[in-house]
Amino acid sequence: MKIPFAAYWELTKPRVVALIVFTAIIGMFLAIEPGEAWPWERLVLGAIGIWLAAASAAAINHLLDQRIDTLMARTQHRPLAVGSLRPGQVLAFAVVLGAISMALLAWRVNGFTALLTFASLIGYAVIYTGYLKRATPQNIVIGGLAGAAPPALGWAAVDGFVAPWGVDPYALLLVLIIFVWTPPHFWALAIFRRDDYAKAMIPMLPVVYGVTYTRWQILFYTVLLLVVSVLPFVTGMSGVFYLGGALVLGGVFLYYAIRLLNPPGELYAMQVFNYSIIYLMALFAFLLADHWLLPQAAAVAAPGLEFVRD
Numbered sequence: 155m156k157i158p159f160a161a162y163w164e165l166t167k168p169r170v171v172a173l174i175v176f177t178a179i180i181g182m183f184l185a186i187e188p189g190e191a192w193p194w195e196r197l198v199l200g201a202i203g204i205w206l207a208a209a210s211a212a213a214i215n216h217l218l219d220q221r222i223d224t225l226m227a228r229t230q231h232r233p234l235a236v237g238s239l240r241p242g243q244v245l246a247f248a249v250v251l252g253a254i255s256m257a258l259l260a261w262r263v264n265g266f267t268a269l270l271t272f273a274s275l276i277g278y279a280v281i282y283t284g285y286l287k288r289a290t291p292q293n294i295v296i297g298g299l300a301g302a303a304p305p306a307l308g309w310a311a312v313d314g315f316v317a318p319w320g321v322d323p324y325a326l327l328l329v330l331i332i333f334v335w336t337p338p339h340f341w342a343l344a345i346f347r348r349d350d351y352a353k354a355m356i357p358m359l360p361v362v363y364g365v366t367y368t369r370w371q372i373l374f375y376t377v378l379l380l381v382v383s384v385l386p387f388v389t390g391m392s393g394v395f396y397l398g399g400a401l402v403l404g405g406v407f408l409y410y411a412i413r414l415l416n417p418p419g420e421l422y423a424m425q426v427f428n429y430s431i432i433y434l435m436a437l438f439a440f441l442l443a444d445h446w447l448l449p450q451a452a453a454v455a456a457p458g459l460e461f462v463r464d
């Protein structure tokens with residue numbers, strides 16, 4: 155029997171999940187103070203566990219969306235739509251990945267991380283995909299919480315449960331950033347793909363309220379994102395290096411969002427979408443560099459001096 159590895163790999167939405175795991179790993183490293191020993195086992199198994207859970211959620215999304223994926227041009231080549239996998243195989247794959255993830259997180263990382271990760275999996279795979287997506291144009295705003303959770307999952311993998319919030323409030327700040335980033339990320343793509351969504355009767359914002367309204371919503375969330383992205387500096391979590399990065403990246407995002415109000419062409423919305431991905435990747439890289447690399451570099455440049463953040 156030939157196993158269709160490529161089809162199984164596609165079920166895991168590898169590129170989306172790669173960025174999700176990247177944000178989780180950054181959450182982990184922000185939870186560790188420079189100079190502290192690295193909790194290797196929790197870092198590695200935590201990242202693998204979160205990756206497997208997100209991949210499992212993505213596979214369940216394929217299963218529940220089989221009908222609409224077949225109708226939309228963007229998704230009609232997916233494994234279930236073309237018949238390279240059967241629904242039973244997809245379900246079995248998702249259950250196996252989910253079970254391995256939960257076992258790893260619960261036994262080798264900590265129960266709290268397993269619980270939070272399971273809640274994110276259910277949030278995306280069941281609540282968003284199975285219900286919200288078909289129910290309301292605010293689907294991705296509410297459902298975005300599951301996709302925004304990974305930095306908190308990573309943070310919890312290092313720290314475990316910390317009273318009174320469960321996770322460090324700084325971790326919640328990272329969740330807030332991704333939560334506010336999700337609407338401009340997705341609605342830019344949804345503007346370009348609105349006919350697909352209309353055909354599949356999915357009530358995405360541009361389908362229900364039109365493109366102009368969606369463009370203004372994108373601008374609103376982009377301004378909010380710029381404000382929220384400054385909070386790590388304002389609260390003392392990050393330094394001026396991060397602030398500079400956040401302002402430049404946010405300024406460019408704002409430029410894109412303003413230009414989208416009167417775009418030069420149909421494809422411009424996809425440029426905004428592509429930039430949203432670069433933005434998030436770079437913003438989190440700045441958070442990490444500011445927290446980890448700068449103090450390390452300072453220690454090398456001036457041994458014996460403490461790196462002081464004011």
Ligand code: HEM
Pocket residue numbers: 169170173174177228294295297298299301302332336339340343431434
């Ligand atoms: C409810 C929340 C979200 C929605 C509705 C959403 C929607 C989408 C859609 C429809 C695509 C196109 C996928 C494709 O064509 O296969 C996409 C791509 C992508 N998304 Fe999101 N997304 C969400 C959250 C996130 C999060 C939290 C991340 C990472 C932290 C993320 C990272 C990406 C990346 C990296 C891509 C590009 C994938 C590629 O190039 O194949 N998304 N997103």
Ligand SMILES: CC(C)=CCC/C(C)=C/CC/C(C)=C/COP(=O)(O)OP(=O)(O)O
Pocket residue numbers: 167170171174204207208209211212215219229271272274275278283300301303304
């Ligand atoms: C456990 C954990 C961390 C879970 C993370 C959840 C996860 C994989 C979020 C990804 C978000 C995403 C790709 C949404 C698009 O779904 P869609 O159905 O709107 O897009 P599609 O039409 O491309 O399938």
